[in-house]
Amino acid sequence: MKIRINKFLADLGLASRRKADKLIDEGAVLINQRKAKLGDKIDPEKDELTFAGKKFAAQQKESLEYWLLNKPFKVISAVTDDSGRKTTYDYIKTKTKARVYPVGRLDYESEGLLLMTNDGELAHRLTHPKYEIKKVYKVWANGIFSQTKMARLLSGVRLSEGRTSFDELELIEKEGRDLVLKVAIHEGKKREIRRVCAKVGWEVTKLLRVKLGSLVMTNLTVGNARKLTEEEIIGLKKLVGLYDENSNL
Structure with a gap:
């Protein structure tokens, strides 16, 4: 493609x-x-x-590698940064000689699951709207809660790029104005969750990605990375029509 x-x-x-x-x-x-x-x-x-x-x-001339990074707060999802900020590649480069890149982006202040690979076709498909790959986040926010606001975020709000909505929204915890939410989206608009929540007066104070398609982040401390298992790679490839059981990964 x-x-x-x-x-x-x-x-x-x-x-x-x-x-x-x-x-x-x-x-x-x-x-x-x-x-x-x-x-x-x-x-x-x-x-x-x-x-x-x-x-x-x-x-096909490269050895393809697939890494899962638990991205820390205030790290840019890139290989290099003109402003000298710490990048996600800084956490990978001591573990592999392969030039692996972030798939999609977690913004500077967001944390959690980030896939890094040199498999360009898989990266392209996982971020292409056509495949509607679901991303799940745990979101901490501050604001007045109501079921009406929950319904509005599920039905859709208007951003500068057009109308958008959350695919799934669940209240996990509430204490006064402090909210903990589970949010699922498949689009990738810039700072989408923060901007959508702001439409109902909720200020996002922390955003943690916990799942990308079939890939789940478990038992990985902040700033650490590990290679994907064969099962995890196959799972992602199946989601976007790239898995061939007769070929090597």
């Missing part, structure tokens, strides 16, 4: 789409040793991409 270069680079945390377009326009991105053009697409399974002077070889 071919995808636009700017999205590919953004999904891997290498650059925003806007920055990627700027670099493409400046001739800093190559596809199979030719200068890329705005709007070009690549096949992550076949094409070699050169970005900022570094080569990213075709996937």
Whole structure:
């Protein structure tokens, strides 16, 4: 499956789409040793991409790795950061020589489950709206609770990008204005949960992702990472139509 270069680079945390377009326009991105053009697409399974002077070889030439990181608070989901902030790659680079990238993004102040891999096709499908991969979060918020507000968040509110809603919403705990919620979504709008909760006067004070598709974070302390099991990899691939029982992982 071919995808636009700017999205590919953004999904891997290498650059925003806007920055990627700027670099493409400046001739800093190559596809199979030719200068890329705005709007070009690549096949992550076949094409070699050169970005900022570094080569990213075709996937079948690489040993694919899949890592689960318990992302800490105030860490950026990226490989590098122009502002010098700590990145998720900083927690992985001592464990593997593979260049693995975050799949989707947890924002700077969010915590929890983050998949990191060099499997570009799997990363693309897990973040593509077509596959509606469910992400589950434990959310701490402050505000006045009511069932009417719960119903509104499930039926939908309007953000600048359009109407959106939570797929699932459950009150886990309530003490005065302090709320603990379970939230499930399948979209990936920027700071979506925080912005949606704000529509009913709830301020999110902590956000922890606990599940991505079939992948669940258990017994992994903050800042630590581990390789996915074969069963976990198969589970994710089955969700997006990539599993072939006759092929090696």
